């Protein structure tokens with residue numbers, strides 16, 4: 618089988634399994650692990666390469682959106698549920714009054730937004746399914762500013778190729794000289810996709826801490842670990858191979874794929 622054909626059939630299996638799981642268990646957060654094909658595909662962290670995915674679905678394909686009746690009563694949370702880092706704790710204690718989301722790096726016009734300023738910008742609301750590699754999925758309603766809009770304000774320079782998200786939460790106990798804060802990166806196509814949001818609301822309410830308050834990324838065509846919570850700053854970069862483990866994200870540095878297309 619050709620590379621393309623092989624990937625296409627793998628993708629077909631995943632899509633079919635997700636659809637089956639989705640229609641069998643419509644409400645709440647579902648355990649995809651009941652579906653053997655999904656376990657095989659997700660647990661081995663195999664998914665489509667960027668070139669194959671883009672070739673199959675194109676850079677503009679939309680992730681499926683759902684109806685209000687599909688929203689889980691309680692959106693599941695995973696990974697960090699409460700950052701222990703002192704700077705985050707101080708922002709939380711102040712109800713994020715002094716919080717600013719900065720957008721810098723390779724941009725013409727660096728930006729810094731308060732939460733009120735972000736809420737005053739154009740917004741998008743979408744009901745989507747979050748798929749975690751650990752074998753569960755959950756449907757929630759997200760509202761936020763399209764990242765494309767923020768990039769339009771900041772104006773990436775020609776050299777910019779990736780958008781880097783730095784998060785507040787350290788994944789390991791603090792140790793001198795070791796930065797273990799969560800981080801992620803996506804390319805500019807994914808960043809400018811209409812469903813890619815800097816989200817501030819989940820199910821019509823301000824994001825709970827366990828789901829990433831005050832802001833988190835939604836990047837709906839990618840697996841759960843790409844959806845960075847607890848955003849501290851956004852930076853446009855040309856490359857990320859000299860940053861941290863060099864693979865473009867906290868889990869990527871532990872071996873997960875950088876391109877996690879569903």
Ligand SMILES: Nc1nc2c(c(=O)[nH]1)N[C@H]1C(S)=C(S)[C@@H](COP(=O)(O)O)O[C@H]1N2
Nearest residue numbers: 693694695696697749784799828841844846
């Ligand atoms: N900052 C940060 N972002 C993160 C994580 C994390 O631990 N820290 N976990 C990731 C993983 S593996 C998943 S599945 C989702 C979980 O989002 P949720 O807690 O809203 O369900 O967040 C992703 N983003």
Ligand SMILES: [Mo]
Nearest residue numbers: 749750841842
């Ligand atoms: Mo995840």
